[in-house]
Amino acid sequence: xxxxxxxxxxxxxWDREWFLPLETLRYRLVxxxxxxxxLLENKDGFDYFHLDGQTIMLxxxxxxKPGARARMERLVRDGKLRIGPWYMLQDAFLTSSEANVRxxxxxMQDAREFGAVERIGYFPDTFGIYGQAPQLVKQAGIDSVxxxxxxxxxGFNNQVFEGGYTSxxxxxxxxxxxxxxxxxxxxxxxxxxxxxxxxGREDALAFWDKKLADVADYASTDxxxxxxxxxxxxxxxxxxxALDVARELYPDVDFKHSHFTEYVAELRxxxxxxxxxxxxxxxxxxxxxxxxxxxxxASSRMYLKQANQRVQxxxxxxxxPIAVMATRTGTAAYPxxxxxxxxxxxMENQIHDSITGCSVDAVHREMETRFMKAEQAARAMLDDxxxxxxxxxxxxxxFDGGAEAVPVVVFHTSGYAATRVVTVDVEFARTYFAEMPxxxxxxxxxxxxxxxxxxxxRDGNLVDADVTxxxxxxxxxxxxxAFRKPYFARRYRVxxxxxxxxxMGFATYFAVPVRGEKETVRVGNDAxxxxxxxxxxxxxxNGSYTLVCKESGQTFAGLGAYVDQGDIGNEYMFKETGxxxxxxxxxxxxxxxxxxxxxxxxxxEITHRMMLPESADAEAFSDEKARVVWHPGRxxxxxxxxxxxxxxxxxxxxxxxxxxxxxxxxDNDVADHRLRAVFPTGTTRATHFADSVFEIVERPNQVxxxxxxxxxxxxxxxxxxxxxxxxxxxxxxxYEVNADGSEIRLTLLRANSELGDWGNFPxxxxxxxxxxxxxxxxxxxxEETLRTEAAKWAYExxxxxxxVQADGQHDGELSSRVEFAMWHDAPGLIFSSWKRxxxxxxxxxxxxxxxxxxREMALLDEMRKTTILEEAVPDVALARxxxxxxxxxxxxxxxDGK
Numbered sequence: 001x002x003x004x005x006x007x008x009x010x011x012x013x014w015d016r017e018w019f020l021p022l023e024t025l026r027y028r029l030v031x032x033x034x035x036x037x038x039l040l041e042n043k044d045g046f047d048y049f050h051l052d053g054q055t056i057m058l059x060x061x062x063x064x065k066p067g068a069r070a071r072m073e074r075l076v077r078d079g080k081l082r083i084g085p086w087y088m089l090q091d092a093f094l095t096s097s098e099a100n101v102r103x104x105x106x107x108m109q110d111a112r113e114f115g116a117v118e119r120i121g122y123f124p125d126t127f128g129i130y131g132q133a134p135q136l137v138k139q140a141g142i143d144s145v146x147x148x149x150x151x152x153x154x155g156f157n158n159q160v161f162e163g164g165y166t167s168x169x170x171x172x173x174x175x176x177x178x179x180x181x182x183x184x185x186x187x188x189x190x191x192x193x194x195x196x197x198x199x200g201r202e203d204a205l206a207f208w209d210k211k212l213a214d215v216a217d218y219a220s221t222d223x224x225x226x227x228x229x230x231x232x233x234x235x236x237x238x239x240x241x242a243l244d245v246a247r248e249l250y251p252d253v254d255f256k257h258s259h260f261t262e263y264v265a266e267l268r269x270x271x272x273x274x275x276x277x278x279x280x281x282x283x284x285x286x287x288x289x290x291x292x293x294x295x296x297x298a299s300s301r302m303y304l305k306q307a308n309q310r311v312q313x314x315x316x317x318x319x320x321p322i323a324v325m326a327t328r329t330g331t332a333a334y335p336x337x338x339x340x341x342x343x344x345x346x347m348e349n350q351i352h353d354s355i356t357g358c359s360v361d362a363v364h365r366e367m368e369t370r371f372m373k374a375e376q377a378a379r380a381m382l383d384d385x386x387x388x389x390x391x392x393x394x395x396x397x398x399f400d401g402g403a404e405a406v407p408v409v410v411f412h413t414s415g416y417a418a419t420r421v422v423t424v425d426v427e428f429a430r431t432y433f434a435e436m437p438x439x440x441x442x443x444x445x446x447x448x449x450x451x452x453x454x455x456x457x458r459d460g461n462l463v464d465a466d467v468t469x470x471x472x473x474x475x476x477x478x479x480x481x482a483f484r485k486p487y488f489a490r491r492y493r494v495x496x497x498x499x500x501x502x503x504m505g506f507a508t509y510f511a512v513p514v515r516g517e518k519e520t521v522r523v524g525n526d527a528x529x530x531x532x533x534x535x536x537x538x539x540x541x542n543g544s545y546t547l548v549c550k551e552s553g554q555t556f557a558g559l560g561a562y563v564d565q566g567d568i569g570n571e572y573m574f575k576e577t578g579x580x581x582x583x584x585x586x587x588x589x590x591x592x593x594x595x596x597x598x599x600x601x602x603x604x605e606i607t608h609r610m611m612l613p614e615s616a617d618a619e620a621f622s623d624e625k626a627r628v629v630w631h632p633g634r635x636x637x638x639x640x641x642x643x644x645x646x647x648x649x650x651x652x653x654x655x656x657x658x659x660x661x662x663x664x665x666x667d668n669d670v671a672d673h674r675l676r677a678v679f680p681t682g683t684t685r686a687t688h689f690a691d692s693v694f695e696i697v698e699r700p701n702q703v704x705x706x707x708x709x710x711x712x713x714x715x716x717x718x719x720x721x722x723x724x725x726x727x728x729x730x731x732x733x734x735y736e737v738n739a740d741g742s743e744i745r746l747t748l749l750r751a752n753s754e755l756g757d758w759g760n761f762p763x764x765x766x767x768x769x770x771x772x773x774x775x776x777x778x779x780x781x782x783e784e785t786l787r788t789e790a791a792k793w794a795y796e797x798x799x800x801x802x803x804v805q806a807d808g809q810h811d812g813e814l815s816s817r818v819e820f821a822m823w824h825d826a827p828g829l830i831f832s833s834w835k836r837x838x839x840x841x842x843x844x845x846x847x848x849x850x851x852x853x854x855r856e857m858a859l860l861d862e863m864r865k866t867t868i869l870e871e872a873v874p875d876v877a878l879a880r881x882x883x884x885x886x887x888x889x890x891x892x893x894x895x896d897g898k
Contacts, residue, residue, distance in 0.1 A: 045240025053122030077115035084111030121145035131281035150283025194226025290709030301357030306731030399460025415831025424803035527592035543590030570756025578635030659779035683723035685741030
């Protein structure tokens with residue numbers, strides 16, 4: 001009989017910040033790595049340490065001890081300290097497709113700089129994993145993944161439950177939608193199943209009798225995996241002695257202090273491949289009781305999700321492509337180092353206990369500062385590159401009457417041609433402090449004749465516009481080669497319809513002053529209807545609205561009602577109050593006012609005054625939290641004390657838009673509740689569609705037979721769609737579709753008061769008191785176009801075009817309109833990224849397929865296919881035409897000068 005082998009992997013799962021803030025845990029991290037390095041260098045039998053799959057741990061350590069870098073590099077090169085492949089352990093569903101790529105790209109870069117990469121897809125504590133993960137890691141040269149969640153139920157303090165396990169073994173094959181398959185190893189007994197191994201013989205006997213049996217229950221081979229560590233676990237300094245005792249007690253087991261690469265290599269030799277289950281797509285714990293999926297981290301501290309969406313979209317869809325434009329036109333070098341710095345700063349917030357909003361208040365206060373810094377860095381790069389490009393654009397007005405026109409350059413970088421409403425502030429009569437005493441400038445500007453503005457395109461055609469005078473305002477310039485230049489100017493806010501914007505490029509428009517009396521803008525008084533060439537929206541007395549698509553004739557009624565529930569769960573999981581008391585706006589009379597009405601757009605504000613319980617019942621809920629009652633067992637009711645809760649909803653329909661824009665504003669002073677917007681679909685379906693990482697995933701509406709949780713909340717990236725109705729969100733990742741598909745429920749706010757998990761950790765700031773906002777779009781679509789036209793518009797609405805005023809009219813070597821796109825449109829292929837290569841002189845272009853058939857992509861230039869890491873795919877030649885398989889993630893590389 002073959003001897004069993006117990007592979008012991010030393011590690012410490014390092015939640016960078018969680019129930020303690022970053023610097024408190026960094027202090028422990030420095031101690032951990034100092035002690036670990038000493039053991040690896042000096043202790044016989046202590047040969048390896050797995051650094052939790054994330055290189056950020058070394059960055060955090062070296063920030064305190066920069067002189068220890070050579071020591072760490074030596075340990076990595078010698079194979080003792082096992083690092084990578086990730087930069088940090090992210091939340092997979094709450095970070096974008098490109099953010100997941102950057103995490104892998106930068107993590108592997110950093111690991112190589114230290115000396116070696118542990119090529120194991122490591123997901124020890126990710127709160128579910130997207131279905132395209134096998135394709136992503138396989139393109140990075142990784143053919144095995146180790147994961148802790150997704151197919152088996154876990155509970156309080158990560159206790160593992162029996163039942164509901166979709167594979168009979170801890171080893172399985174995991175297949176992505178494109179057919180890519182990797183070996184998957186579930187940490188069936190968690191990543192602490194070999195923690196604190198006893199040295200005493202009696203304790204060791206009891207320990208190993210249980211642990212060997214537990215692992216053997218799931219293992220398909222005699223290669224048994226034991227992880228010697230847990231959350232922030234100090235290194236076990238007497239591990240060699242403990243393993244010597246184990247060898248004496250169990251001579252039929254070979255106990256090896258090992259690492260994942262060795263374990264997986266030996267495992268593959270022993271696998272009974274014909275008996276292994278193939279798990280397909282997402283790992284989201286759907287075959288469990290539904291109580292510990294951790295899905296409601298998608299709505300905890302929603303303001304963090306909104307900031308994350310804003311910054312990652314800014315980097316992916318504006319900073320990177322516009323920086324490529326600046327490089328291609330010779331106006332500025334590509335800021336690779338600064339981009340990496342900014343991405344890493346953002347990724348510090350994308351760690352699985354951070355972006356999920358399930359840490360103590362101090363952690364999330366620091367995150368707000370990081371988001372602010374990352375956005376500042378991104379906008380600094382963007383403003384610089386845009387300004388440099390605009391200086392080289394031909395901004396002369398070549399039409400009659402354009403001599404005094406102010407040029408405005410509109411950048412559009414979504415990857416799809418579109419007609420959008422553009423907003424820009426335009427200045428006239430700029431007067432610098434150096435031109436006259438600054439105290440005289442306001443009077444001088446006030447004395448100038450009043451003007452009204454028209455907006456014209458580069459051919460002089462009048463463009464529909466709405467202009468608001470903002471009055472005199474102070475501003476300043478920061479020249480490249482001179483001291484700052486303060487000034488006053490008369491400023492106007494201009495909104496205009498920019499038709500057929502380039503997929504990836506810019507177009508120039510002109511604000512033309514027209515002498516004479518200012519026009520009086522008359523606001524219509526019909527607050528019950530909004531209409532453009534594509535949609536008609538009729539608002540009911542209760543504030544809900546009916547949406548009619550003029551092209552297809554589809555009608556969706558009763559949209560946008562609000563439902564509020566009590567929440568006695570925690571940052572991880574929603575749990576409705578025991579009384580089930582819900583408050584809806586369906587029976588309320590709303591208030592209406594027209595805020596804006598022009599050829600460009602119309603905005604109606606709807607006000608609801610809901611009477612909500614001010615919190616959960618204070619005494620009952622405090623008792624349940626103090627006794628650490630696990631959330632499924634909580635029964636506290638809502639308070640009997642009511643408070644007025646005002647929800648202000650702005651419906652905006654813009655000219656040329658295929659979707660109704662909805663902005664919700666509220667001043668939250670109510671605790672322990674969840675507010676959702678409800679959208680009847682007018683149909684019944686068994687499944688629905690949602691945007692996820694590199695895919696549009698079809699999910700069942702019905703729960704599994706094991707499911708007990710009354711809620712079936714899910715996570716999305718850009719949208720959720722059912723039967724012709726799509727709800728497109730901006731930073732609102734939680735939704736639910738009811739069992740028959742007749743209703744979409746979008747979470748706008750979830751207020752709770754404790755971290756949860758393994759103890760009583762109050763988090764009063766998770767109540768999200770104060771002003772809260774939510775932004776989304778409601779869009780009808782023809783079902784056959786979901787993966788082509790509809791998806792395109794959902795991605796288009798994630799970010800506004802960027803418009804800037806040029807510094808006067810001037811000649812330039814760049815045309816007034818430039819299209820940089822290097823591809824022809826291909827339905828079903830989704831634009832993901834256009835950037836410079838992280839190494840080498842080349843441009844990187846990435847698309848992914850959401851089509852169910854092979855699609856052809858035609859490029860303008862010959863390009864080389866690469867991996868997700870921007871490395872050439874062997875034996876694939878340069879080409880202009882490419883066959884893209886269903887669900888394939890495809891990246892091309894264009895070398896400079898080719």
